[in-house]
Amino acid sequence: MKYFFSLLILLSCVAKPKAQTLIDPTIKTPHAVMDDFMDQRFGMFIHWGPVTLRGTEIGWSRGHEVPTAEYDSLYKEFDPILFNADAWVKTAKDAGMKYVVITAKHHDGFCLWPTKSSDYNIMNTPFKKDVVGELAAACKKYNLKFCIYFTVLDWHDPHYPNHNGASPPDSLVNMNEFVKTMKSELKELVTTYHPYMLWFDGNWEKPWKNEYAVDVYTYLKQLDPNVIINNRLGANDEHVTLNSRSIGDYATPEQVIGALDMNTPWETCMTICTQWAWKPNDKMKSLKECLQTLVKTAGGNGNLLFNVGPMPDGRMEQRQVTRLKEMGDWLKIYGESIYGTKGGPFAPNNDFATTRKGNKLYVHVFEKKSDLLTLPLATKVKVKQAYLLNGGEIKYSQDTTGNITLQLPDQLPNNNDTVIALELTTSAEAIPVVSHLN
Template sequence: MSEMNRNDEQQQVVEQGIHNYSSEDKWVKPADPLLLERLEWFKDQKLGLMMHWGPYSQLGVVESWALVDEDEEWSRNEIDWDVDAEELKRQYFGLNKTFNPLRFQPELWADLAAENGFKYLNFTTKHHDGFCMWDTRTTDYRITAPDCPFHTHKYADICKQLFDAFRARGLAISAYFSKADWHTPYYWAPDMERGTFTARGPSYDPQQYPELWEKFVQFTHEQIMELMTNYGRIDVLWLDAGWVNDYRSQNIRLGEVVEKARKIQPWLLSADRTVGGPYENLITPEQTLPERALHVPWESCITMGSAFSFRYEDNYKSVRQLIHLLIEIVAKGGNLALNVAPQPDGRLSRTAIDRMKGMGEWLKIYGEGIYGTRTCEPYSSGRCHFTKKDGTIYAFYLYRDEHEAVSEELHLPVQQPFSRIDLVGGPDELPFRHTEDGIAVRLPEQEWTAPAPIAHVFRMK
């Protein structure tokens, strides 16, 4: 395949670092009953904690992408010091020599997540830059290498420490892994076809250099199997870099390694993002959510701040905005993987902690309408969103801010006949009446004379 065609295909997968997502018709239902059972389990979880973390956090710039000359127009808009492209790459790849997150306390992260309603961790074991956050034998570009100052720390194997801490608190593990690797010479090979110019794909045509490409395939398989063998139970293998896939020139024989991993972990779900086919068990919108309900397993990865990587000054979404996102995603059948970027010193920012606790406070009261639910028509309609569980329908009526006026009577556009409606977190058996296009529920006086809540949540039977 020509370089131009390969680049055109890659552009369709990711633009300005944001991946598109597969359509429902590309989803393939697994034949294995255990995997079908695990997909139902996944759909129950609703809220995951995603974390992009690596040496790049020291600079507070985009993860990995500034390395790519092809994407310099957008990926280097934060590079505000006087440096040319080649020096920037040297500086970036040298960040491992100063990465020393001495204030990393995995137990605190796990406690924070577990206490505030998060059900699983999605952690970047390796982003496209190739830096490994586990004790791999495949490369010295890793957190435990002698030239990384953190290698002597008791928590040096970051993946092990995080996975163990989160599992100990009952949370599941989703292991993010980039299929591309811009550090290994098996992918970006020095002095090959492109010279020093870097693009998302390999620096050579795999069909012209099959022996070199096979080294990359074996390198990738070995890394995946290390994670699947040495790091305890993994519930999801979450695969990024959709331009690397078995249907184009970059065939890494993914099915081969996933099936090998499932001999060890037969429950393993795989998310081969944007690729479709039998190994994209989950569809993964990024920084967006579908306009309509999807009736296949899916998960939106959305940032709490403005970016996946840590920023020294960032604009965080409010608790109200985050809960509204979660409600709409769940009403449309998905999970929210909320990305919280750790600081380079190993802590989470005070603002991120505050937001997580705020979400937890809300979920402790209203989580019954979130966890373990399924979609319910009309799904999402204006400010109203619906879920169902065990014969009960939950209706969420959202308010943009606390100053918004609250009506004495709220209209819910749902047609089913109900005999009882309760206000979750409030009085039971509210007065209501059926209308031509739904139900009108009367709120108790203390609700329409108080500041507008994040949402009014109704339990309807």
Template sequence: MNTNYLCKIMLLSLSLSFMSCKINMKTETVNTKSSNKESVTEKNEENPYADANESKRFQSNFDAYFKSNTPSKVDLPYETEEEYQKRMQWWKDAKYGMFIHWGLYSILGGEYNGEITPKIAEWIQNTLKIPGSEYKKLMDQFNPKDFDADEWVSVAKAAGMKYMIITSKHHDGFALFNSKVSAYNVMNTPFKRDIIKELKAACDKQGIKFGLYYSHAIDWDNSQAYIGEGALRDRMNLVDFDSKKMDRAKYLKEKSFPQLREILTNYGTIDIIWFDMGKGLDNEEIREFVKITKELQPNIIISSRIGDEAAPVAMNKDLYFDFFTPSDNYFTGDQMPIPFEMAGTTNTSWGYRKDDHEWRKPNFILNSLIASASRNGNYLLNVGPMASGLMPAEPVKNLKIAGSWLKENGESVYNTTPSPFPWNYNWGYVTQKPNKIYLNVFNWPKNNTIELNGIISSIDKIHVLGNSKNIKFKQDGRFLTLDLAGVSKKEFATPIVVEYKDAELKIDRNLSQNKENNISLDRITSSYMKDEAISSWQFKVHTPGKFKIRIVSNEKGNHSKPVWTGSEQTGSIQVAGKIIPVSLKRDTEMINPTLFFYKEIGSNAGEIELLKAGTYTLQLKGFKIGADKWTEGLGLEKIELIKI
């Protein structure tokens, strides 16, 4: 698993036919029955919160890009949008899967000859520069007598997970399957059992979809596994091999392609192939992996890490991958135009690490899952089994507790489509189904009141999921106010169902002051001019007055050593004809409920008086914005204007 994965995506210049809804300044209709149809691009779509004269200057807040395809000799199967959507539907409905990292590194548990690896456990051979001749001796110790495929799948099922993905071969080159291509596999250990075969059978028996992780570009056991120069050199085994003598074409031809054919041929239907860290491969090599995969498993779903984020500019042209994988353990909150999957760990490592007891609790698990679902994503949560074949007890317990909540309340998660709102709410996350919106309330409001800002459709009734008792509410223009006094809270999150009779949900996407007279400007609702470092919002004020300004941003980078880049930048806020200098300080902090390892930092940025009702533009100037955890710039979350 890559902990230094720079994910690059950009909405501008893409016209992907599976965008779920258009963003514009007008009152908009959101069709919850079919959210996958292409939307007509409006003139002002790239900057819905700026005036028409400014729109060409701004770009999406995604600060990187998809590469479009280049001409190739490798032909790939043609697929229409309808075929793509049909193939992807089970995955989008599933929302939640189990990742398993298991191999020889599990025996070491993060320690070799008394030295504790400073990085993730499955990279220990590379990190501690262990010679291959020494590392391969672990084969003689690999005998997980407690391994029970049915038990592993039972844990996933009890957790509420709908699919499982296991490392068939990780970067060390050791295979958990019966490979005729390389003797470096599980059949040549004392265990002598095909792990992949047994897990596939157990998943089939219990109704869990089955996928395989395969490290296709990195292989520390192969003398020809060349990746590239610069930072890519760190991914190779340069302890045993000379990069100048490596021939990647030979590695691909003799090991990677043939093993891919093995795992996609010998185990029946494989539902997902999870490639990882394909950066360094060229376009032709990436396409060859896609070609082999689709020829052998036409309905399989392919992860984005097959290459350096190579992607088509249209759905029906040489699709390289089917879902996007952001950086590990990181969720930006953006509603992406294609389905995404956040891959996360139950502690700080992927492979088993015996000194790591920082386990993700059920509340964090459910936050990450439902936050992803609310923005068109899935959640793939990893467990690193011990060398014995047993899963650590603590994550199993936490997974099952979260699973109990999902068993009772899963209607608000599974088979849902993303939030119709382009902004976030402090109390939790929104999902939807036809004629229903689910408010998954994690943070109970202090005044027992929840406000939905922007709903135009007439509401029929509101109730807690599983309880027919109606919740009192009031509709006033674009404001829907729920009275939760007397409503019983559920553990972790309380799903509240808002039902409406309209065939289509009507939403006003203009940013507006709320009923409490505060204003929240999320990064995901802004427009960003990267070259000039300007973020811009337009919003309506109905009750003027004085406001405190608070800027909220996230730590980012390596989760074992997160950094906050706020203090490194200075700039200004410009609104209502005033310029307010901004130098961010760490005034408040809290653990981000979705990101687990990273703190959310609040910075007081002064005050502003808005003298009359009307529409205002606020600009944050001088701050580079980098939403992803490895990108340069401030991890901006939102700007709050709090009425004094």
């Protein structure tokens, strides 16, 4: 008899399915969808919620700058009566942005849509409006792609083991229930608002495992095979890189410009000021910093997700709106050198960056160190003509080794970024990456 029970135990162990830690490659986001995403180049990130009433960082100030009980009660007085989804999305449109990402749920667990999974949501504030739904409708109106930020961790959910310093009752901690709630909330978001992309975050804490991430990714692909998913879903996935084990579609370097990468998609997320959520008198980046961040990102073959933090009353700060409009004005003139381009063949530096599309190589000049700018290409190409984008001709010369030397104008016409277009007789996109400059 003991052998019979031993056999049953052995069979039960064999029959138990192994937890999946890798994505089934057949369900990954199609290459055509990812190519479309990378063509967008410029998006708006929005971090917003009841914490703006204190002007501290969203999520992270809970239990620190703002006591936990106070933080978790802020929603009771959150009434942003000047919120206007059209105004927000029009700001993104005027900035030349192509997609918008809203923090539907950050680490504090507060939901900006009327979820059925939790009472801790926008409908239980004095405001009582579906922020996510209104933004989705506004994006459709202005022809921008609507995207959603969603946290992996949730310091407010009693089923989640880590409460950012607080100790929940052990009897309530249950990761299976937590994942069940997470999937329920994601189903609401995907089936109700049909986001183009889901931007996950908060994947580094020990309770989160890769098997949960694969389960969620697979579940989402059943809801929408084309929804794009970033690389912050897998447990402890390195944000700045993407590899065969990544549970997500693209890399997400944060507050730094990603390195030149012609093989895998990536997107830098960065703040227009210093804090993600609104902060009074927060230091804002200059127009030069903003534009060169965008150009260097595109020059590295990445997208820029640029963050704004609206105020407690629902408005975006006018100074931020103005700065973004200045970026949009530049893009109206020079946008062809950003949208739908490839980065390279040079890694961006403080003097210049390059982008390319078809037979055009765009040279973005930031600083004039000399009258001549030499581009040491790794292969010989022939230039048909060189000119300032939307301006006059540029004198140039070529040698037999593949170097192209440009004669820069006495005064750069744009102090933030002067764009020179080189029309080639062959594809600019086929030029090999130049590993270093002389």
